[in-house]
Amino acid sequence: MLSQALLFLQQMCARRLPVLMFGILCLVFAHAAQAQKLTIYTEDWPPMNFKTKTGIDGMAVDIVKAMQAITGNKEEIQLVPWARGYKAVLEDDNVLLFSLGRSPEREKLMHMLGPIAISKTAVYTRKGEAARLKALDSDIYKLPIGAYRGSIFADAAKKKGFINLAQADSPLNSSRMLFARRFDLWVEGSLAVNSVLQESGRSVADVEEVMVLDSLELYLAFSLKTRAASITLWENALRQMKKDGSFQKIHQKWLPGEVPPMEVHRVEGGH
Numbered sequence: 001m002l003s004q005a006l007l008f009l010q011q012m013c014a015r016r017l018p019v020l021m022f023g024i025l026c027l028v029f030a031h032a033a034q035a036q037k038l039t040i041y042t043e044d045w046p047p048m049n050f051k052t053k054t055g056i057d058g059m060a061v062d063i064v065k066a067m068q069a070i071t072g073n074k075e076e077i078q079l080v081p082w083a084r085g086y087k088a089v090l091e092d093d094n095v096l097l098f099s100l101g102r103s104p105e106r107e108k109l110m111h112m113l114g115p116i117a118i119s120k121t122a123v124y125t126r127k128g129e130a131a132r133l134k135a136l137d138s139d140i141y142k143l144p145i146g147a148y149r150g151s152i153f154a155d156a157a158k159k160k161g162f163i164n165l166a167q168a169d170s171p172l173n174s175s176r177m178l179f180a181r182r183f184d185l186w187v188e189g190s191l192a193v194n195s196v197l198q199e200s201g202r203s204v205a206d207v208e209e210v211m212v213l214d215s216l217e218l219y220l221a222f223s224l225k226t227r228a229a230s231i232t233l234w235e236n237a238l239r240q241m242k243k244d245g246s247f248q249k250i251h252q253k254w255l256p257g258e259v260p261p262m263e264v265h266r267v268e269g270g271h
Helices: 001-013 020-037 061-073 082-091 130-134 137-142 152-159 171-179 190-199 228-244 246-254
Strands: 039-042 078-079 093-099 111-126 145-148 165-167 186-189 208-223 264-266
Touching: 020 190, 039 061, 039 082, 061 093, 061 111, 061 208, 061 228, 061 246, 082 093, 093 145, 111 152, 111 171, 111 190, 111 228, 111 246, 130 137, 130 208, 145 171, 145 190, 152 165, 152 171, 152 186, 152 208, 165 171, 186 190, 186 208, 190 208, 208 246, 228 246, 228 264
Parallel strands: 039 078, 039 093, 145 165, 145 186
Antiparallel strands: 093 208, 111 186, 111 208, 111 264
């Protein structure tokens, strides 16, 4: 365990050792302890990560907390608006942001570790209206489509040819706009749809799937200037969890019926 190693080094530094040995060990200790420090951000996107009356909860939150226990990291997980967290992971040092959809564009901007879940990026409409919209064929891409501003789902809609995006400041408000008939199409991650709808008193039974745009792997994202040693600690923790079954247990708790991704990929950004 890293924490045990750090304690050993700290004790060694406190003893009367030769000056050279003392200096070397204390430098190693300082570097190892520093490698653990991260600013950790998440957003409100249930069931992966969301705010409760008593704190922050969700599938990804449970995963990250379990990884913190393994690595010895004790930093507070801060729930912030997506725009703030995303800006921090792009610009600041030693930042961890979750949960983030992997894409070729983002692979160049940050380091990634995962996947922790797999979702569909799908287009939805109000129940009973999918057949009418599907009959439009290519004209459907001219219709306004609602999305969470700055999300990978908005990016996916653009890539697939939708030209009129109506972007809201949260997934919840985007879903509300759908039922207020501000638009007939809504793009969102399949894992989050039911939780988002429940926040407004609805459920997945109130919508129909119009089309699937793509499959989306969800990752932990680290800023480019995050120390490699820190990322390695987290990578080892994720591998351990997927090997000992604790990852699968958390995944099943939050996403029953979904298949947990068992591979571990570390994507080096900046290339």
